[in-house]
Amino acid sequence: MIRTLTISPDPIDEAALVAKRRMSQGMGAAVYFAGVVREMEGERALKGIDYEAFRAMAEHQFHLIFAAMKQRWPVESVRVVHRIGFVQVNEASLWVEVIAPHRGEAFAACQFLIEEMKAKVTIWKRGIEETAA
Amino acid sequence: MNVNVQFFSYFKQLTGTSATSEALPEGATVAELLTALAARFPKLRGGEKSTLVAVGVEYAAKDQVLREGDEVSVFPPVQGG
Numbered sequence: 130m131i132r133t134l135t136i137s138p139d140p141i142d143e144a145a146l147v148a149k150r151r152m153s154q155g156m157g158a159a160v161y162f163a164g165v166v167r168e169m170e171g172e173r174a175l176k177g178i179d180y181e182a183f184r185a186m187a188e189h190q191f192h193l194i195f196a197a198m199k200q201r202w203p204v205e206s207v208r209v210v211h212r213i214g215f216v217q218v219n220e221a222s223l224w225v226e227v228i229a230p231h232r233g234e235a236f237a238a239c240q241f242l243i244e245e246m247k248a249k250v251t252i253w254k255r256g257i258e259e260t261a262a
Numbered sequence: 263m264n265v266n267v268q269f270f271s272y273f274k275q276l277t278g279t280s281a282t283s284e285a286l287p288e289g290a291t292v293a294e295l296l297t298a299l300a301a302r303f304p305k306l307r308g309g310e311k312s313t314l315v316a317v318g319v320e321y322a323a324k325d326q327v328l329r330e331g332d333e334v335s336v337f338p339p340v341q342g343g
Contacts, residue, residue, distance in 0.1 A: 246342050
């Protein structure tokens, strides 16, 4: 299974990521997901979210999740991009792609990855309000 | 023994620091470290149930025994995505 992980302050270029997709001929499903910063967090209007990572542990935990995915589904490739630092409203903070032979496996593995990430990967967010300097 | 401790997320604001060290008796556990930290940093009190701890890059259970020089991280629930 090919595993590509990027944790970076750089904006996520979805078109460039899609253009770099590689699938072997046996693969029939490419599922990708973009997590985008919402304006409203409860009653608060945000201009963005500031993401902080404990990077070494975040990378390690992502790779543990990738290993668990490989055990459960015939995934050929997984790519994850997670931004750190300030991400403004309407921009993607997360991009995930899973390639597998069939859509059921690809959707399930993608959902698993995101749920596990939210429980285990050492990244935290802090909403920055519209009124903040 | 001494262990090195780093804080993440709003725990840095609660403690006023991103890193510290703590002297503990030999054989001390993660739970004992958290008790010692709560004594030094009272604003950490009350959140013990949801506090997460790692030694190196692995999550640590509250009964894990610490060793001299361990790099321990203490933080609130993660929120990636």
